[in-house]
Amino acid sequence: MSVLFISGIDTDIGKTYATGMLAKELMKQSINVITQKLVQTGVAINPDNGEMNIADDIIIHRQLMGIALQPYDLDFTTCPYRYQKPASPHLSAQLAGHTLDPEVITNATQSLQVDYEVVLLEGAGGLLVPITEALLTLDYIATQGYPVILVTSGRLGSINHTLLSLEAITSRGLDVHSVIYNHIHDSAAQTDEQIATSTIDFLQNYLAQNYPDTHWLQLPMQDDLYETVFDLPTTFIKSLKIR
Ligand SMILES: Nc1ncnc2c1ncn2[C@@H]1O[C@H](COP(=O)(O)OP(=O)(O)OP(=O)(O)O)[C@@H](O)[C@H]1O
Ligand SMILES: C[C@H](N)[C@H](N)CCCCCC(=O)O
Ligand SMILES: [Mg+2]
DSSP: OEEEEEEESSTTSSHHHHHHHHHHHHHHTTOOEEEEESOEESOOBOTTTSOBOOOHHHHHHHHHHTOOOOHHHHTTTTOOOEESSSSOHHHHHHHTTOOOOHHHHHHHHHHHHHHOSEEEEEOSSSTTOBSSSSOBHHHHHHHHTOOEEEEEESSTTHHHHHHHHHHHHHHTTOOEEEEEEEGGGOSTTTSOHHHHHHHHHHHHHHHHHHOTTSEEEEEOOOSSTTTOOOOOOHHHHHHTOOO
């Protein structure tokens, strides 16, 4: 059924948190949802068997969803490609002497779609991160036609990165399904509260004028992984067209 691609304006912007919390909220609405990670870098090797561990982001998704690791996690369907070096996937794969085959990812997504109503597929870094020497993340999304959920924040520089990302998505003929504003950088210690508030206002107005069908969501800081509420409008649920 539905696949939504979760990207962001950069690495460390909160895609994993947004993906896990979104999945948790969809579960609350009785929607059968699973998350997937396009490719994970920075993965440790299991000393017991010498194999790459399950992707870190998948483990955090499950913690945020409040569920155990699933059979599709244990057999690595939710993240077939995992590499040790915490770098761009094209470099991490190259250092591992490996070439990522996008078809393997597509087949994994299709397997998940058989058993789940919604697949939330999280990217690595931002939209133009190369997953091979020849293929950018956005190239892959465009071949699949997935709607994109873009995660941003109030960090100084975010307005420019958000608008560039929106233009890139649109230029490939893809839908900007949602923009999720993550409150992680709002505090005075991270940025400047006035800048964060102004960024929210600017982005909301920009979307209303230029992307009227795009959902605007706000992700609070998660002090307690299992308790925080992330409200989804009913229009968001309807857009999934699953029932
Ligand atoms: N809403 C939030 N509440 C609390 N902590 C957060 C929140 N969003 C992000 N963080 C913190 O910021 C860090 C980076 O966030 P996250 O791992 O979600 O980034 P990412 O965009 O998924 O990065 P990557 O490109 O590596 O997948 C996390 O380790 C987490 O500690
Ligand atoms: C290791 C890190 N946390 C991410 N998963 C990978 C980020 C790749 C960014 C590449 C780039 O934009 O230069
Ligand atoms: Mg992540």
